[in-house]
Amino acid sequence: MEEQRALAGFAALSQETRLRIVRLLVKAGPDGMAAGAIGEALGGASTSRLSFHLTHLEHAGLIRSRREGRFIIYSAVFPTLAGLIAFLMRDCCDGHPEICAPVAAALSCSCEPGKDALHG
Amino acid sequence: MEEQRALAGFAALSQETRLRIVRLLVKAGPDGMAAGAIGEALGGASTSRLSFHLTHLEHAGLIRSRREGRFIIYSAVFPTLAGLIAFLMRDCCDGHPEICAPVAAALSCSCEPGKDALHG
DNA sequence: TCAACCTCTCAAGATTTGTTGATATATAAC
DNA sequence: GTTATATATCAACAAATCTTGAGAGGTTGA
16 A cells, blocks of 8 residues: 555544544444435434545545445445555554554454454 | 544644654654654754644654753654554454454564564 | 435635744753 | 754645535336
């Protein structure tokens, strides 16, 4: 990932409504959620405001959309999220694994079956 | 990490000068760098501009400072970086490890000795 | 075709953020 | 104690961003 793309990603995540949308979609997984359902989950944002932020996030590559009937379904783009993290931490631990270990540990959630984030 | 703190963190990373500073300090590790050295590495930012961004980053908890003689040394705060990532990806893979695996892989740099990020 | 539904686009105003240049504070060297 | 070095603070202006409200584009079902 190059700098400009990373900047766009972090800028997209730096706004309350957008951060909530992304977290919602991260939890929703590949199925995603319709724009209206997202708006409801956020406690009722106006459609123009919601659309503004969804467009912003999509342009940053953090989410993508597909049409299903009259709904538009949004879902998280996990590789972009991964790219942001990788960009930020690149060359972090050159020769000193213990330095960025807490960062790596933050991600060892239930992704790896049988591994416990707290006690693994 | 709570939402407001995460927002502050991402906002801090969403600006070109600040993102460069953080990456510089992530590479520098615990030793950190003096403000002046950071400014030079950035290609010469005015002291007020540099100070503005360093203060912003410190307030967001992404970096911290200590005085050494007449220098002020800044260094990255890795746990905060880890917290940002964890906040973003929390509950990401509930029952579906394969979904956020690429995100976890992005961090399996040389942190874990003997593990290769590309082929591990 | 008409009506209902879901979502997007646009323009205007309000707010937030970043830059600049001047000045202030703190430490060190002479 | 005077000068040089290193960094922080302040005020003013410039620029980017967010919200609102009105209206338009597609899609579905009668």
